[in-house]
Amino acid sequence: LLAGRGFMWLHARRGDPLAQVATLPAERDPYPFYERLRARGDLVRSRLGMHVTTSHRLCDALLRDQRFGVLPGSAHSLVDLGLSSTGPDTPVNPIDDSFLSLNPPEHTRLRRLVAPWFTPRALRERTPSINAVVKEFLDEVAERDGFDLVTDFAVRVPIRVIAELLGVPEREHARFARWGATLAGSLDGARDLAQLRETRRVLGELNAFFTDLVAHRRKHPGQDVVSELVNAHDGDVPLARKDLFATTQLLLVAGFETTVNLIGNGALALLADADARRRLVEDPSTAEDVVEEVLRYDTPVQYTARFALETVELDDVVLRKDDGVLLLLAAANHDPSVFAEPNRFDPTRANNREHLAFSAGIHYCLGAGLARIEAAAALGGLFRRFPGLSVAGPVRRRPSRVIRGAISLPVSTGVER
Numbered sequence: 001l002l003a004g005r006g007f008m009w010l011h012a013r014r015g016d017p018l019a020q021v022a023t024l025p026a027e028r029d030p031y032p033f034y035e036r037l038r039a040r041g042d043l044v045r046s047r048l049g050m051h052v053t054t055s056h057r058l059c060d061a062l063l064r065d066q067r068f069g070v071l072p073g074s075a076h077s078l079v080d081l082g083l084s085s086t087g088p089d090t091p092v093n094p095i096d097d098s099f100l101s102l103n104p105p106e107h108t109r110l111r112r113l114v115a116p117w118f119t120p121r122a123l124r125e126r127t128p129s130i131n132a133v134v135k136e137f138l139d140e141v142a143e144r145d146g147f148d149l150v151t152d153f154a155v156r157v158p159i160r161v162i163a164e165l166l167g168v169p170e171r172e173h174a175r176f177a178r179w180g181a182t183l184a185g186s187l188d189g190a191r192d193l194a195q196l197r198e199t200r201r202v203l204g205e206l207n208a209f210f211t212d213l214v215a216h217r218r219k220h221p222g223q224d225v226v227s228e229l230v231n232a233h234d235g236d237v238p239l240a241r242k243d244l245f246a247t248t249q250l251l252l253v254a255g256f257e258t259t260v261n262l263i264g265n266g267a268l269a270l271l272a273d274a275d276a277r278r279r280l281v282e283d284p285s286t287a288e289d290v291v292e293e294v295l296r297y298d299t300p301v302q303y304t305a306r307f308a309l310e311t312v313e314l315d316d317v318v319l320r321k322d323d324g325v326l327l328l329l330a331a332a333n334h335d336p337s338v339f340a341e342p343n344r345f346d347p348t349r350a351n352n353r354e355h356l357a358f359s360a361g362i363h364y365c366l367g368a369g370l371a372r373i374e375a376a377a378a379l380g381g382l383f384r385r386f387p388g389l390s391v392a393g394p395v396r397r398r399p400s401r402v403i404r405g406a407i408s409l410p411v412s413t414g415v416e417r
């Protein structure tokens with residue numbers, strides 16, 4: 001693992017695009033780097049075996065192209081950690097073992113089982129309870145002059161929403177949140193062996209937790225995803241344990257840190273833009289446009305990857321089976337041929353919904369609608385409650401390249417007491 005890192009550094013110094021992405025200091029602003037990469041062309045070849053693209057056109061086309069797919073087992077990290085489950089005793093991994101990392105027909109079969117929980121109608125029914133969760137947490141922080149916008153607020157909203165969706169008892173929410181955070185951190189690949197061990201340990205705990213939850217829901221079914229999947233069938237046979245675990249755990253990992261950072265990045269953008277803040281406070285119906293622009297402007301999931309399933313010619317480049325392309329979604333969202341003045345935060349721009357922050361094609365984020373509702377409720381609620389909110393201390397950035405956002409953002413409410 002460490003030798004691999006050294007190898008990456010060496011290639012990064014020689015200007016190799018893939019090595020540069022993999023070794024970019026995680027806390028640094030990545031957008032100037034994406035622009036330098038864009039200047040080298042739409043599809044840049046890495047000596048490490050993959051191509052890299054910053055182009056909106058190419059990202060969008062590849063994500064929708066059936067000749068490309070994910071590489072089961074290690075689709076989303078640049079370094080294969082060997083964390084996908086191989087035997088009955090290895091813990092199931094929500095990223096590498098779930099439908100996020102599967103191609104059709106398995107992908108279709110498993111995604112279909114949970115899709116009904118995310119239809120517009122199901123989400124409409126959930127909206128009042130999301131608004132109530134936001135209000136509850138805002139009431140709590142309003143008791144103080146200042147608070148941490150990430151740890152005291154942004155983290156709490158999505159974890160409560162997902163825990164309710166999965167039927168996780170409230171006393172377990174804090175533990176559940178810690179596991180989600182560790183696993184989201186593993187998306188980058190492990191920094192060292194200690195982090196690799198920590199990820200394995202957390203996977204073991206999460207699997208033990210789900211074993212108990214599944215047993216409990218078998219006896220006492222509720223109105224939640226786990227209760228429903230416990231009784232789901234795959235043809236005539238019950239859903240395999242591995243699929244049940246990977247699918248339910250995926251909802252935790254995919255829906256947690258991503259949404260935390262959408263709320264955090266949105267708050268940061270709004271705190272730096274008095275006009276946008278005023279419009280949001282005066283007209284709550286603009287919250288949805290704000291959320292779309294945050295997704296475009298400071299994309300929470302910065303990149304993904306796709307692999308050729310057969311020989312494909314793309315922009316005069318021949319890709320052979322299993323050749324990969326790193327898709328820099330965040331760079332595509334700053335592509336000047338689609339978004340005018342891409343580095344300007346502008347919730348009023350007409351085409352911000354063309355962003356690729358939720359990917360595209362068959363892996364288009366299943367929770368996009370839920371994330372939009374949570375973020376609009378959280379950002380709208382926050383600035384209406386505290387119109388004088390301001391940054392009150394140093395912003396600490398998340399040590400991740402895949403997931404971009406803050407881990408700490410101290411704020412002052414600006415409320416006179």
Ligand code: HEM
Binds near residue numbers: 255
């Ligand atoms: C897939 C982003 C919130 C569940 C994805 C993908 C992206 C993404 C980029 C596709 C990855 C790829 O194509 O390789 C985000 C962002 C979110 C968010 C930016 C919040 C701001 C959520 C939430 C849930 C969720 C709240 C559910 C509770 C999923 C699932 C997939 C997925 C299940 C896999 C879809 C598939 O493979 O078919 N998300 N997500 N996401 N997301 Fe989200």
